[in-house]
Amino acid sequence: MNERDFERAAELxxxxxxxxxxxxxxxxxxxxxxxxxxxxxxxxxxxxQLAVVSPYCVECQSINEELNRHERR
Known part of the structure; x- marks a missing residue:
């Protein structure tokens, strides 16, 4: 490889x-x-809001997850 090849690779x-x-x-x-x-x-x-896309606050999210966990059993 020559210098031009390295330049092209860097550009790409x-x-x-x-x-x-x-x-x-x-x-x-x-x-x-x-x-x-x-x-x-x-x-x-x-x-x-920035960390998670969710319509719930942390507390309600936890409750919903716990309910879903029990429903799947």
Whole structure:
């Protein structure tokens, strides 16, 4: 390989990286989480909204998961 081959490889790698980053950012922008819990109506903290796409607060999510766990048995 010569220097030009390395430059092309670096350019291709950078284009792929930029494409992957843009795709990730589009997906992140499309993620939406509720601002209020669907079950109890309490505000969902911003950190949870950003971390998890869910219509429930932590407490109601835990309750729903526990109920689902028992229903599957």
């Amino acid at each position: 790698t950078e284009r792929e990286r930029q494409h992957a980053l843009a795709t990730h950012q589009r997906h992140q922008a499309q993620r939406r989480s509720a601002t209020e819990c669907e079950d109890c109506g309490q505000p969902i903290p911003k950190a949870r």
